[in-house]
Amino acid sequence: MIIQLNDINKTYPGAVPLHVLKDINLSIERGELVSIMGASGSGKSTLLNILGILDTYDSGSYYLDGTLIKNLSENHAAELRGRMIGFVFQSFNLINYKSALENVALPLFYQGVSRRKRNALAMEYLEKMGLADRATHLPSEMSGGQKQRVAIARALVTKPAIILADEPTGALDSHTSKEVMQVFRDLNAEGMTIAIVTHDPGVGAQTNRIIRISDGRIEEPDKAL
Amino acid sequence: MIDLFREIAQILAHNKMRTFLTGIAVAWGIFMLIVLLGMSRGVLNNFNSFESAENAATVSIWPGSTEKSYCGYREGRSIELKRTDINAIAEHNRNNVNLLLASKVINNVQISTPRDYIADGLFGVFPENQHTDRINIIKGRFINQSDLDTRRKVIVINSQTANVLFGEGVDAIGKRVDAFGLSWLVIGVYIHDWNKASFIPFTTAMTLTGSDGTVSNIAVKIKNVSTTEEGDSLDSSLRRTLAKQHSFAPDDQNAVHIWNRFTGYLTALKATTILEIAVWLIGIFTMLSGIVGVSNIMFVSVRERTHEIGIRRAIGAKPRSILTQIVVESITITTLFGYIGIVCGTLLTNLIAKLTEGSDMLVNPTVDISIAFKVTLVLIVAGALAGLAPALKAIKIKPVEALHDE
Numbered sequence: 001m002i003i004q005l006n007d008i009n010k011t012y013p014g015a016v017p018l019h020v021l022k023d024i025n026l027s028i029e030r031g032e033l034v035s036i037m038g039a040s041g042s043g044k045s046t047l048l049n050i051l052g053i054l055d056t057y058d059s060g061s062y063y064l065d066g067t068l069i070k071n072l073s074e075n076h077a078a079e080l081r082g083r084m085i086g087f088v089f090q091s092f093n094l095i096n097y098k099s100a101l102e103n104v105a106l107p108l109f110y111q112g113v114s115r116r117k118r119n120a121l122a123m124e125y126l127e128k129m130g131l132a133d134r135a136t137h138l139p140s141e142m143s144g145g146q147k148q149r150v151a152i153a154r155a156l157v158t159k160p161a162i163i164l165a166d167e168p169t170g171a172l173d174s175h176t177s178k179e180v181m182q183v184f185r186d187l188n189a190e191g192m193t194i195a196i197v198t199h200d201p202g203v204g205a206q207t208n209r210i211i212r213i214s215d216g217r218i219e220e221p222d223k224a225l
Numbered sequence: 226m227i228d229l230f231r232e233i234a235q236i237l238a239h240n241k242m243r244t245f246l247t248g249i250a251v252a253w254g255i256f257m258l259i260v261l262l263g264m265s266r267g268v269l270n271n272f273n274s275f276e277s278a279e280n281a282a283t284v285s286i287w288p289g290s291t292e293k294s295y296c297g298y299r300e301g302r303s304i305e306l307k308r309t310d311i312n313a314i315a316e317h318n319r320n321n322v323n324l325l326l327a328s329k330v331i332n333n334v335q336i337s338t339p340r341d342y343i344a345d346g347l348f349g350v351f352p353e354n355q356h357t358d359r360i361n362i363i364k365g366r367f368i369n370q371s372d373l374d375t376r377r378k379v380i381v382i383n384s385q386t387a388n389v390l391f392g393e394g395v396d397a398i399g400k401r402v403d404a405f406g407l408s409w410l411v412i413g414v415y416i417h418d419w420n421k422a423s424f425i426p427f428t429t430a431m432t433l434t435g436s437d438g439t440v441s442n443i444a445v446k447i448k449n450v451s452t453t454e455e456g457d458s459l460d461s462s463l464r465r466t467l468a469k470q471h472s473f474a475p476d477d478q479n480a481v482h483i484w485n486r487f488t489g490y491l492t493a494l495k496a497t498t499i500l501e502i503a504v505w506l507i508g509i510f511t512m513l514s515g516i517v518g519v520s521n522i523m524f525v526s527v528r529e530r531t532h533e534i535g536i537r538r539a540i541g542a543k544p545r546s547i548l549t550q551i552v553v554e555s556i557t558i559t560t561l562f563g564y565i566g567i568v569c570g571t572l573l574t575n576l577i578a579k580l581t582e583g584s585d586m587l588v589n590p591t592v593d594i595s596i597a598f599k600v601t602l603v604l605i606v607a608g609a610l611a612g613l614a615p616a617l618k619a620i621k622i623k624p625v626e627a628l629h630d631e
Contacts, residue, residue, distance in 0.1 A: 094536075106540060111541065
């Protein structure tokens, strides 16, 4: 079990407190390709942020690869994030003044990997994404599909336990979306665990399991397609 | 560490304009500090080369004329200083008098050689006048005690006088000049900014001018005086002594003129201290504005980069690394541009030093290199502090919020 959520609750404080996640129970096995689907405001992004240790939760428990993720110091959270989770975002989130290679190598910089080694590793993953010839290009010199593949290479470079993708095809046309989804399917076939948050049924259909979330609750849990 | 600097170099290069503007603020602050300090140092050096506490411990007395009637005498009577006054002063002010000197000035004396002549003042002096009048002997010697004792007809002349009388490059020592129908042996040549007088032994001058025993002025080397009040009370004490000697009103300010160099020195010292403090304050505030500039820019820079910081944190950057990065970044800017400021400031002060060489306004208007280093140190610390506040703010933002910030 790579991800285990038990009775997770999350409320955003404010004048009108917003209870966004209500008793979420969820588990994801190693090697799964799942999608988390829901309308906007359903709480799926919050769920993804909690899974990615980018956000905290109020009650319940979250085990990531056997480690309890609760009340972590920000330094510890950053370390776990860097080691165990690879993020892919809708807006790519590449650093615009760094070349493709530098972007991919950046997570390794924060793990203290030597420059030579991280560039070699980064190059390896760029090649895997078929972007070896784009290594020195800046994000502004690449297409959306290429940028997203650079982002995927960056997520993979630390050999994470799971890849969390937040609307990875949201900014791409349908043809490019298909390509990117194929990349995810290929990675999954190699054994990588992947969770994709999306509201696109077409994307959901290409995953092995769909977790539907609406109004902060998981509907029909573990409904296999 | 090299990686960190590579990273920072990339960030700074990416934001050239911002880096440049911040840098200019810092460099300007340091530059102004160095230049201001250099200038004030120049003024102070000038003052210090002019006066030392030891040299300043002198009271000079000149004759005047009374402005009050006293003891049956009418006002407007000329008072002449006598040789006997010297003993009276010594007797009545034992605690404060270290040494008494007098000089006898004979004006407009023609001094000639077969080659040429000059007409200038002839000063009968004591050996100690070499120090009090700052006579810089370049050849031969000054008047000595033995000259005084035996009333020798010896003379010390200005180098320009020597050039006129003997020709340029000719050694005047041991040669003879004529004055008062007598032949004088040149024993010394001196250089001075403005003093062109010729010096002869005091006793010889007294003999030359007859037997009335008047002297041109009296100089008192004083001791045990350290405040303006003590200086002033010594002045009145000297005036009382002379009033008794010459029967003028003890409060008559015009009968004799007393100039206490020491109280003047104290006043000037106070003024220079104030000048120095003022310059430091101006410099420090200029530098502060540079530092505030850096802090401001760092705030803006961090604000602008919130999203990027979010990305970095999502891919595993610890708050610690973000903190280090921002602080080192601002230290780099302040140090680099501070150094540029120091170099420019030092170059300018050295240039000014070159241009004003030998002037009376500024003497060596440059800043000690150790001050430059101290300033750099302050700068680095300031840079670290300037970066710290925005850096702490940056890591307080949750990564998820930072990522949403576009």
